[in-house]
Amino acid sequence: MTAGRLTRVLRKVFFTAVALVSLFLGGVVCLMCQVLAGRDAPTYRVEGHVVAHERGTLPVGGDEDSVSQAVDLDAAGRHYRVTAVDPGLDLPPGQPVTLDVSTADGTIAYLRAGGGVVDLRPGVVRPVLLIVAALLALGAVYFGAVRLNVYPPVATWLALALGAVLAPVAVFVRV
Structure with a gap:
């Protein structure tokens, strides 16, 4: 060659x-x-309620004792499951909630319950x-x-x- x-x-x-x-x-x-x-897409508001609540441990950032909250929600005939470390998700079954659902992908952007707001959008970093x-x-x-x-x-x-x-x-x- x-x-x-x-x-x-x-x-x-x-x-x-x-x-x-x-x-x-x-x-x-x-x-x-x-x-x-998708993170900053417009949202629409849906009323619903908490169906079930679970607590567990989820290792976050090396902290083995982080308490995760898993909440099952029913809103507008649709079932949602949210898991996060945020203490604002410590909601009893039957609690009325308001969800701001993203128009881009149908995920929950904000969860409002009892005067508190939990931001469930992914980070930007x-x-x-x-x-x-x-x-x-x-x-x-x-x-x-x-x-x-x-x-x-x-x-x-x-x-x-x-x-x-x-x-x-x-x-x-x-x-």
Whole structure:
């Protein structure tokens, strides 16, 4: 195998690798943006009541004695089960509750009972950190690809465009 042919093969392999990494990192960014959008999606209010309540231990952050609350709720003909460490979920069966249900994915965003409000939405720190890390990695991949002069900048932009076009597909195909 000649050096010229080896270089062409390596360029094709490297271009394919950059395109696949672009696809993966673009998918991570899209998925985390979808998580953040779902977190802050509009909600609708539903009245219901507590069906059952359980207490248990759930190791959180190295604390083996954290008390978790599991509450079964019936609201608007639908059954919900909520588990969290929040003491605001210590509700007796039969307690009337009001749920703010997300229009994006049907999960409970807020639970209101007895004058208290429990925020059940996922946090924002992890998705934001994953978005930042994926964008930094994507920038490093493209900087390295152009800096190494393995292939011309036009191919870099083609890989970026391929990743950007296929990333939403990866988000919506996820299981």
